[in-house]
Amino acid sequence: MRPGSSIAAQALRHLLLGTMALCALCPMLWALRLSFMSSADMFASEFRLLPSHWIGFDNYVRALTASPLPHFLINGVIVCGAIVTAQIAVAVPCAYALAKLRFRGRSIVWSAVLIGLIVPPAALALPLFVMAAYAGLIDSYLGLILPWTISSVAIFLFRQAFLGVPDEILDAARLDGLGEWELLFVVLMPMIKPAIGALTMISLVAHWNDLLWPSVVVTSAAKATPPFGVMLFRTQEIGSDYGPLLAGALLIAAPLLLVFLFTQRRFFDEFGTHADK
Structure with a gap:
């Protein structure tokens, strides 16, 4: 391929990627513009394009005071942090067993994990609600957290990461006297940091933005997560005043953007590695 054609292809690729990125960012930029109007x-x-009268951060102040948005954000941090921590704690040993150990019924367990990947969460809402009601977990943090502590996505992602670790490393660690748990947490966990970062981002986005399950299991504003809490107070407190609503939506999205900025390297490392393979 001639150098000129290679440069042209690269420029075209960047132009297409830039156009797609701009299209993806347009709604966010438009909401940011309206939130100051x-x-x-x-x-x-x-x-x-710009407001004729500068109102400063009035819409953001109203979003924070017209409804208990800070309380909703704290609830979201508690729930999502607990879910991610539990998913990692459960999925790491499960994925290690499926990737590196041989035991009876392993294929059945792996089939169950794959089935869990294709079942939409909405299909589980009714049975999970019945189970939560029988367990007395309605309108509680445990009711928001426990159903999602076992994640098929996390087990699948970590298993694929463990499969990329040569067995010779594990054999050498066992010869040095390391047990299975020491091997897992001392040797293997640092080697799958990109997968952990990717899972953290995927899980946080899914559960921070989740509206279905909180609307099923939460009955009061005290345990409401950000999207559900804003929906509860949207009509009675703010009504059709879209400025505070958009400001509240941006405040809810801001923590996810910060998390992505801190985890994007791990996220892209993990999926870049699988793409290379």
Whole structure:
């Protein structure tokens, strides 16, 4: 291939990627713009890129005071942090056993994990609700957390990462006197950090933005997570004032953006590794 054609192909690829990124960011940028506008500017007959009257952070102040949004954010941190921690604690030994150990029924367990990957969470809402009701977990943190502590995605992701570790490393560690648990947490865990980072990002996005399960199991604002809590207070406190609603939505999305900035290297390392394979 000639150098000129290679440069042209690279420029075209960057142009397409930049266009796609801009299209993906447009709704967020539009919401950010509207969150600094008054209702009069927002619904003005003529288009204004910038507000005619600067209202500062009034919409953000209203979003934080008209509803207990900080409490909802704290609930989200507690629930999502507990879910991610539990998923890692459960999935790491399960994935290690499926990847490196030989035991009776391993194929059946692996088949169950694969089935769990294709079952949509919405299909499990009713049986999980009945189980939570019998266990007395309605409107509680445990009711929000326990159903998601076992993650098929986490087990699958960690198993694939463990399969990439040569067995010779494990044999050498066993010869040095390490037990299976020491081998897992001292030797293998540092080697699958990209997979842990990827799982953390995937799980946080899924459960931070989850509206279905909190709306099923939560009955009061005290245990509401951010999306469900904002929905509870949307009509009675803010009504159709879209400025505070958009400001609240951006405040809810901000923690995920920060987490992605801190974990993006691990995230892309993991999927880049699998893409190379």
